Amino acid sequence: MNATETAPCADVAPEYGHESENYLHQHTIKSWLLTTDHKRIGILYLLSIIFFFAIAAFAAAIMRLELLTPAGDLVHSDTYNKLFTIHGVLMVWFFLIPSIPAVLGNFVIPMMIGARDVAFPKLNLLSWYLFMMGGACALYSILVGGVDTGWTFYTPYSSTYSNSHVVSMAAGIFIAGFGSILTGLNFIVTVHTMRAPGLTWFRLPLFIWSLYATSLILVLATPILAITLGLMAVERLWGIGIFNPHVGGDPVLFQHLFWFYSHPAVYIMILPGMGVVSEVITCFSRKQMFGYAYVAFASLAIAFIGFLVWGHHMFVAGQSVYAGLFFSLLSFLVAIPSGIKVFNWTATLYKGSISFETPMLYSLAFIGLFSLGGLTGLFLATLSVDVHLTDTYFIVAHFHYIMVGGMVTGFMAGLHYWWPKISGRMYPEKAGQLAALVTFIGFNLTFFPQFVLGYLGMPRRYHAYPPEFQIYNVLSTAGASVLGVGYLLPVIYLIWSLKHGKIAERNPWKATGLEWKTSSPPPVHNFEETPVVGEGPYNYPRLDHEDLEHA
Amino acid sequence: MKFPILPEQASTTAVQVDYLFWFLTGLSALLMLIIFGPMIYFLFKYRRLNLVDRHLPDFPTHRIEITWSVIPLFIVLGIFVWGSSVFYSMARVPSQGLEINVVGKQWMWHIQHAEGNREINELHVPVGQTVKLTLASEDVIHSFYLPAFRIKQDVVPGRYRTEWFQATKTGTFPLYCAEYCGTFHSGMIGRVFVMSPTAYEQWLERGQPGDSLAQSGERLFRELGCSGCHMGNSTIRAPRLEGLFGKPVPLQNGTIVRADEKYIRDSILLPQLQITAGYEPLMPTFQGRLSEDQLFQIIAYIKSLGAKTPQPLP
Numbered sequence: 073m074n075a076t077e078t079a080p081c082a083d084v085a086p087e088y089g090h091e092s093e094n095y096l097h098q099h100t101i102k103s104w105l106l107t108t109d110h111k112r113i114g115i116l117y118l119l120s121i122i123f124f125f126a127i128a129a130f131a132a133a134i135m136r137l138e139l140l141t142p143a144g145d146l147v148h149s150d151t152y153n154k155l156f157t158i159h160g161v162l163m164v165w166f167f168l169i170p171s172i173p174a175v176l177g178n179f180v181i182p183m184m185i186g187a188r189d190v191a192f193p194k195l196n197l198l199s200w201y202l203f204m205m206g207g208a209c210a211l212y213s214i215l216v217g218g219v220d221t222g223w224t225f226y227t228p229y230s231s232t233y234s235n236s237h238v239v240s241m242a243a244g245i246f247i248a249g250f251g252s253i254l255t256g257l258n259f260i261v262t263v264h265t266m267r268a269p270g271l272t273w274f275r276l277p278l279f280i281w282s283l284y285a286t287s288l289i290l291v292l293a294t295p296i297l298a299i300t301l302g303l304m305a306v307e308r309l310w311g312i313g314i315f316n317p318h319v320g321g322d323p324v325l326f327q328h329l330f331w332f333y334s335h336p337a338v339y340i341m342i343l344p345g346m347g348v349v350s351e352v353i354t355c356f357s358r359k360q361m362f363g364y365a366y367v368a369f370a371s372l373a374i375a376f377i378g379f380l381v382w383g384h385h386m387f388v389a390g391q392s393v394y395a396g397l398f399f400s401l402l403s404f405l406v407a408i409p410s411g412i413k414v415f416n417w418t419a420t421l422y423k424g425s426i427s428f429e430t431p432m433l434y435s436l437a438f439i440g441l442f443s444l445g446g447l448t449g450l451f452l453a454t455l456s457v458d459v460h461l462t463d464t465y466f467i468v469a470h471f472h473y474i475m476v477g478g479m480v481t482g483f484m485a486g487l488h489y490w491w492p493k494i495s496g497r498m499y500p501e502k503a504g505q506l507a508a509l510v511t512f513i514g515f516n517l518t519f520f521p522q523f524v525l526g527y528l529g530m531p532r533r534y535h536a537y538p539p540e541f542q543i544y545n546v547l548s549t550a551g552a553s554v555l556g557v558g559y560l561l562p563v564i565y566l567i568w569s570l571k572h573g574k575i576a577e578r579n580p581w582k583a584t585g586l587e588w589k590t591s592s593p594p595p596v597h598n599f600e601e602t603p604v605v606g607e608g609p610y611n612y613p614r615l616d617h618e619d620l621e622h623a
Numbered sequence: 624m625k626f627p628i629l630p631e632q633a634s635t636t637a638v639q640v641d642y643l644f645w646f647l648t649g650l651s652a653l654l655m656l657i658i659f660g661p662m663i664y665f666l667f668k669y670r671r672l673n674l675v676d677r678h679l680p681d682f683p684t685h686r687i688e689i690t691w692s693v694i695p696l697f698i699v700l701g702i703f704v705w706g707s708s709v710f711y712s713m714a715r716v717p718s719q720g721l722e723i724n725v726v727g728k729q730w731m732w733h734i735q736h737a738e739g740n741r742e743i744n745e746l747h748v749p750v751g752q753t754v755k756l757t758l759a760s761e762d763v764i765h766s767f768y769l770p771a772f773r774i775k776q777d778v779v780p781g782r783y784r785t786e787w788f789q790a791t792k793t794g795t796f797p798l799y800c801a802e803y804c805g806t807f808h809s810g811m812i813g814r815v816f817v818m819s820p821t822a823y824e825q826w827l828e829r830g831q832p833g834d835s836l837a838q839s840g841e842r843l844f845r846e847l848g849c850s851g852c853h854m855g856n857s858t859i860r861a862p863r864l865e866g867l868f869g870k871p872v873p874l875q876n877g878t879i880v881r882a883d884e885k886y887i888r889d890s891i892l893l894p895q896l897q898i899t900a901g902y903e904p905l906m907p908t909f910q911g912r913l914s915e916d917q918l919f920q921i922i923a924y925i926k927s928l929g930a931k932t933p934q935p936l937p
Contacts, residue, residue, distance in 0.1 A: 149806050149807055222803050226803070316780075317780045317782070362684070388775050388776055389779070390779055393714045396710065396714075400710075407695065408692055408695055408696055411692075412688065412692055418658060418661060422661075422665050422669070423669060424665070424677070425669060425677060426665070426669050436662075436666070439662070443655065450650075453706075454702055455707050456643060456709035456710040456713055457644055460640055460644075460770065463775070527629075528630045528770070529797065535809045539625070543624045
């Protein structure tokens with residue numbers, strides 16, 4: 073594997089046209105479906121994940137409406153169970169996991185490191201096709217009747233008792249998983265082999281570091297998920313006793329295997345967001361990142377420790393007390409690198425020159441929501457408190473603060489930040505700021521009451537609930553409708569901006585990254601000539617403070 | 624519409640957990656203040672249009688990084704120790720206590736008292752006394768959750784789990800299934816009635832249970848033909864059950880196990896798993912022929928034999 077592999081493959085090369093033409097110059101459907109251009113593949117992912125997000129969000133909307141009243145009166149309980157399964161499966165595997173890595177990562181990683189494409193462009197396209205085949209399987213499962221196991225597929229319910237389309241849904245996740253593995257592999261090789269001359273490891277933007285850590289998890293953890301779901305399907309199809317105790321299996325084994333993947337997967341769903349925030353905070357405060365190397369290594373530390381904490385999902389499942397102690401301790405240790413990141417972002421703001429464009433607002437929201445999500449994680453890492461809180465709405469609120477408050481907010485920050493590069497147009501700034509604000513308010517109104525609900529003892533996945541919990545559910549549903557507006561606004565104004573937005577300059581944010589050194593939108597091969605790097609990242613020029621000191 | 628803020632606190636465990644919970648809440652609020660106080664101040668002071676001194680001093684970066692890594696490390700280690708010590712006391716089941724059997728099945732809780740009283744989705748217990756629940760599941764994983772007592776335990780099929788509490792006040796408290804178990808998961812709820820000891824005794828008598836749990840077990844023991852081999856002067860050599868419960872049992876493979884509930888359950892359902900030393904593996908499996916409720920009854924009977932002296936083998 074070497075740099076020559078970045079050249080377009082001979083059979084598609086003629087379609088590319090001139091180097092100087094931007095990557096969007098072709099409009100045929102074929103030119104999209106057979107593209108090996110990482111930027112176009114990023115856009116294919118963007119459209120796909122928005123589609124899945126819309127379905128999953130719709131499922132959430134019906135759930136929130138159902139929960140407006142204590143009685144289960146809007147949909148049947150089976151329907152409700154299918155709704156939260158659809159919501160979880162689609163949001164986790166078909167939105168969050170590909171969100172920043174496959175959309176923004178695909179789009180900017182090669183440009184950030186001064187490469188013409190990823191290391192294996194055809195493999196990159198295959199990833200998208202695998203993802204879509206997985207998505208098609210998932211949609212098929214939904215259309216023929218749905219799945220009611222929850223996204224966690226706990227056995228023996230999933231493998232024996234559920235009367236729903238478990239196997240086809242698991243097959244969808246299984247297939248999409250291979251797309252994830254290939255994307256991770258592609259990114260790892262790209263970062264190792266295709267950095268521009270002079271771009272040493274410690275000159276890499278932190279977004280690259282965090283996606284590198286993410287890719288390691290994708291490659292190492294996803295195969296475990298594939299095996300786990302495979303074993304579950306084998307038991308369901310042929311009754312081979314693996315997890316069902318009536319045929320000699322162990323139901324808790326499934327949980328060990330599932331969380332051995334799914335806990336690291338939680339970090340797939342937050343590390344990329346942290347990477348975006350590091351880019352945006354430095355750019356909009358015009359500052360060098362405080363403690364660059366610490367933030368970079370914190371990503372790797374999170375990825376590493378993330379593999380050793382899976383048992384904290386099973387404190388009441390009956391694992392030994394000593395296993396519980398071990399997993400609790402390691403879960404507390406994950407808090408340290410996460411804390412380091414938050415502290416360094418805050419320190420970066422010190423003596424900066426801060427402006428509040430939309431990406432910055434989203435990034436600040438990220439820090440706030442992630443911090444609250446992280447601090448409530450301390451409650452759950454505490455063994456004796458977790459016994460009360462696990463499987464209640466406290467958990468639901470906690471992981472939504474991380475995954476939605478963190479990852480989705482980070483995705484929105486990145487999407488707005490790189491939108492001029494992606495589309496060649498500026499989004500309307502005021503509308504963007506409004507959407508960021510509405511999202512922040514709506515999010516907190518939706519999920520903060522759920523912390524109280526959880527402490528009061530309301531279990532999750534309840535179709536109907538005792539009336540004393542109603543007030544918080546009403547608040548949560550009200551918040552969800554505000555949050556819905558917050559997500560709808562960007563869809564409207566981003567589409568609007570494609571035609572009517574101000575034409576974007578090469579570097580509208582005056583940012584330092586290599587991706588800003590090429591035109592907007594970039595040419596097919598990203599750079600007219602390979603950039604040479606002579607300095608570290610975020611070397612924002614100091615303001616002329618002679619004037620300022622006298623202010 | 625009610626506006627509850629605190630859940631009821633009705634067990635000895637709840638008191639300990641709540642101290643921790645409120646400590647963590649206070650700590651989180653403090654940490655949010657420590658992080659976001661300076662952050663909001665920086666955002667305001669260093670906004671682009673504000674003319675201020677932006678000259679950066681030379682930071683001892685490494686020292687700062689180590690400081691804000693080590694201090695949180697000690698904080699979380701402190702929480703770990705406190706949280707774990709409370710957990711340790713929760714996980715250690717007291718040796719003495721009122722024993723009640725709970726079976727979860729889609730979608731109800733079936734409860735059997737030693738005296739023979741049975742109830743569905745309701746649990747009557749005396750206040751101030753340690754109550755030990757042995758939990759079994761007939762089908763999928765359930766979770767026996769008593770929020771007012773701050774305890775929760777997954778009920779896993781094929782296993783026995785234990786959960787204990789000591790209620791501190793009388794009253795009615797909610798019971799939920801906390802592990803998703805299918806269609807009517809949210810209907811798998813009930814109530815715990817904590818009563819004064821005398822009211823509890825009266826409640827037991829009012830139930831007029833007839834047979835105690837052990838007596839029901841004895842009847843099953845005869846009906847299923849267990850007594851043919853394990854009792855009397857059978858020609859088939861099978862281990863005697865008198866005086867067995869709680870004692871060490873030497874196995875054929877050289878290991879020694881304690882004859883607890885799990886051992887007896889396994890010996891009935893999976894008899895080939897653990898062969899007692901010196902015996903032929905002749906016992907048939909009763910897998911699929913006994914409900915979890917019936918297993919509890921037989922175990923109660925075998926437990927009741929535990930105090931007797933074993934008869935000599937023929």
